[in-house]
Amino acid sequence: MSELRDYALKMNNINKKFGDSLANNQVSLCVEKGKIHAIVGENGAGKSTLVKILYGYHKADSGDIYINGNKVAINNSEQAIGYGIGMVHQHFMLIEAMTILDNIVLGNPLLKLGMVIDYKSVRSKINALAKEYNFTFQLDDKVDALGVGSKQRLEIFKTIYRKTDILILDEPTSVLTKVEIKDLFKIIGILKKQGKSVIIITHKLGEVMEIADNVTVMRDAKVVANREIKNTSIAELAGLMVGREIIASRKEEVIAGDDVLVVENLTYQPQKSKKLLDNINLRIAKGEIVGIAGVSGNGQPELEQVLTGMIKTGVKGKLRYRGVNISQKTTAELRSSGLAHIPSDRNKWAYINEWVNYQNSILGYHAKRKYNIASCWFNFPVIKKMAKSLLDKYKVTPPSINYSTKSLSGGNQQKLIVGRELDSNPDLIIIAEPTHGVDIGSVEFIHGKILSARKAGKAILLISSELSELRKLSDRSFVICEGKIVDEINWQKDDDQSIGIKMIGGANAIKRN
Amino acid sequence: MSKESLSVLATTLLSLVAAFFVSAVIILILGENPVEVFKVFIVASLFSWDGVGFTLFYMTPLLLTGLSVSMAFKGGLFNIGAEGQLYMGSMAVAIFAGSGINLPFYLMIPICILLAFLAGGIWGVIPGYLKVKFGSHEVINTIMLNLIAYGICNYLVVGPFKRQGDQILETEFIAQSARVFRLNKIIPWISESVPVNFALLLTISLCVGYWYFFHKMRYGYEMQVSGHSSEVARYAGINSGRYIILSMFIAGGLAGLVAVHEVMGFRYTFHDNFSRGVGFMGIAVALLGRNNPLGIFMAAFLFGMMNRGSLFIDINFDKLSNDLVIVVQGVIILFAAMSGMFQKLVRSK
Ligand SMILES: Nc1ncnc2c1ncn2[C@@H]1O[C@H](COP(=O)(O)OP(=O)(O)O)[C@@H](O)[C@H]1O
Ligand SMILES: [Mg+2]
Secondary structure, X not given: OHHHHHEEEEXXXXXXXXXXXXXXXXXXXXXXXXXXXXXXXXOOOOHHHHHHHHOOOOOOOEEEEEEOOEEEOOOOHHHHHHOOEEEEOOOOOOOOOOEHXXXXXXXXXXXOOOOOOOXXXXXXXXXXXXXXXXXXXXXXXXXXXXXXXXXXXXHHHHHHHOOOOEEEEEOHHHHOOHHHHHXXXXXXXXXXXXXXXXXXXXXXXXXXXXXXXXXXXXXXXXXXEEEEHHHOOHHHHHHHHHOOOOOOOXXXXXXXXXXXXXXXXXXXXXXXXXXXXEEEEEEEEOOOEEEEEOOOOOOHHHHHHHHOOOOOOOEEEEEEEOOEEOOOOXXXXXXXXXXXXXXXXXXXXXXXXXXXXXXXXXXXXXXXXXXXXXXXXXXXXXXXXXXXXXHHHOOOOOOOOOOEHHHOOHHHHHHHHHHHHHOOOXXXXXEEOOOOOOOHHHHHHHHHHHHHHHHOOOEEEEEEOOHHHHHHHOOEEEEEEOOEEEEEEOOOOOOHHHHHHHHOOOHHHHHHO | OOHHHHHHHHHHHHHHHHHHHHXXXXXXXXXXXXXXXXXXXXXXXXXXHHHHHHHHHXXXXXXXXXXXXXXXXXXXXXXOOHHHHHHHHHHHHHHHHOOOOXXXXXXXXXXXXXXXXXXXXHHHHHHHHHHXXXXXXXXXXXXXXXXXXXXXXXXXXXXXXXXXXXXXXXXXXXXXXXXXXXXHHOOOOOOOOOOOEHHHXXXXXXXXXXXXXXXXXXXXXXXXXHHHOXXXXXXXXXXXXXXXXXXXXXXXXXXXXXHHHHHXXXXXXXXXXXXXXXXXXXXXXXXXXXXXHHHHHHHHHHHHHHHHHHHHHHHHOOOOOOOHHHHHHHHHHHHHHOHXXXXXXXXXX
8 A cells, every 4th residue: 555655646457448349458557746647549549538537527347546545436527626636628618708717717616606706815816826837817818819728728727726736638739839839848847846747648759758757658448568758769659559660661752744733823812811822833743742831820721622622712823633624613523523632620521420430431422423323322232331341441440330430539530531532543632631630550551541642643732730741751842831832842951940940931030020 | 220329219218208207297286197197198199090090180290390390400400480381381272272273183282282392492492592692590581481471371361362251261262173182081990070181191201201311312411411511511512502402492391281281181271370380399399309200200299199189188187278288298398408418318328
């Protein structure tokens, strides 16, 4: 028992099943007081499930939880909060229309119904606490005016206000920009200094190495390793996560063929708005990947939508696909003439929440002749057989055609979508952020599939905010900034920093700010 | 049956049980024995051929409006306008078939059915079009169109098309050739006085068609995509505006087909204010039936049973009136609307 006391938290042999699938299998986790403990693992490894059990969202089938050496039973979030556990969700639990002050106070479940809030003393208490933890808030500002990073800080502060000793952050950085991530890490550092323990779940191993003291690696619902950060490396962690050494795939030389897509003087200006795309010129040939780099919000989603026919009004310029003018063609027409589209926002665009895998696996291709009898009745045997082979070929787990797509992990959803689009036998593929929110194993897999599409002679446009992705995959890349193509990247000469400067509008832009 | 539909079924049953429990408490408070009351409902509606016949009779329009609401829902819209749509369909048929026109029945009946569907469909398509064109909300527009339909039909039945020489506010009787047969023609156990008619068979085949459309046909798939999310539709190259309009047209048409039941099969005339909220009960039926044709059928049947039973409540119980049925239906709707709560309960098991 005495050794238990060194740990702020110990979870022992936790088991949790969802239906038939084991999400946590004899998982144990020890978190030291005042330390930052990272949990890493591929999507679907069971990380979120573990912390949700800790926070009282799920009930473990078996296993014990000790807080400061004392065995506790946590049946709901209120109890978890009572034990000093706090959690910040990926989707913020804030009331947008209310002020920061109200959100801090009202979000507090320890507040009993009917209690009168003494705002004056609360205000001074919050201010003191904010000072201690180095937060700056305008307490009377509305929440909806805050950026994502500030909202997250507010969420963290809410947990501090509720006297949290163990703070859980489930993939906190996936929604943040680089600068915001720096700020977050500063806050985590302060929490650590104050003696709190922080559990952070992330995909990004660089972040783990930067901030954590200890790390637990999960794979297939089990813990496969515990390491101290000072005794490990990104390569080792990546290997542990996916169960094999990641082999950086080398691109084969492919000789580019004829131009498939030619874009000339493309401009997009919606009504009463500035130009979101400004005089874009591009050519993509058979067998090449043309990359578009840029800070998000510089016209990338608009470019993606204009090229796929999703946006029509306000578009000027020439679009030629295999020599044919396509500016008047609808998305359906483009798709049936060999356009595929892996969209930047898969939750918004790429599948129907309420549907299962086989239904989503024909989305956008449902009108194809082979899926229909007399062009209006579905041919289910053909569709289901295709869906099954798609799930197998693209290693979607679980590979069940009747499994709800929404319940798949992000990586598996993306593999399904990548598979659907690449297997439609396209000539031109518009790909945007193909590995956003996707685990390392799936990233490798998806990159491999994109490269084999290139090898098969497809013309590919790759819009990405990950420079490493473009560096690895693209043949030529351009920088987009404020809707303009401002420069071509020379991968031999340019380093990340100089590309970064181009992405934010050149050295002049930096001086101006 | 899939896990999903099992949980839906369990949820619906749970909300029904809860509703009957609450209703039982209300009956107890009013001073009657709930078991006796429910027994009367069941005996009256199920234990005789006529009882079943009447239950089916009351069920028919509810099934049509339930399908109507559900159809719009699949297209992503909330159709509160079934009431107006069914009035327009019925008025169109009553005027056409009551105009003294004489065609053989094999022309007359299909024409009238088509007319009912079209008139209701046009009334449904207006809010659909306004939504696509101007983004105005269909709930407000369908409610408004209900009021306009009341006004129009009321005017027509009081004024230009009122049957002369009669106190009752009704239109001229429709031609013999426009009347559809009563079911006692094919099911002799049902007596002639029970007005359940051909419309029931038509409606049941529409239920099957509805299922078929959404489960087997590409257009049903596309409509559901556009109903779930216009953004996904845009991505997948599906014209969601077209499906909004189509789903509202079919929804309106289905409600308009109440004309077959009411005008062509039952009263043979447009009786002023005949519906008394069948269009609105359709919302409850669709809700309880979870937009699934079998579920809608069962919900409509249950409501039909209650409508039938209500006649006997007055007769058998001193302390109750047939308004009790409205209370029970209200409680059911309440619980069906809350069924998200039950769903959680079922899932966590
Ligand atoms: N509420 C749930 N119902 C059913 N299955 C779930 C649920 N939550 C998670 N799972 C499944 O459990 C597994 C682990 O998921 P999760 O803990 O979210 O993984 P991670 O956070 O590591 O990506 C996955 O296969 C996932 O599909
Ligand atoms: Mg997770």
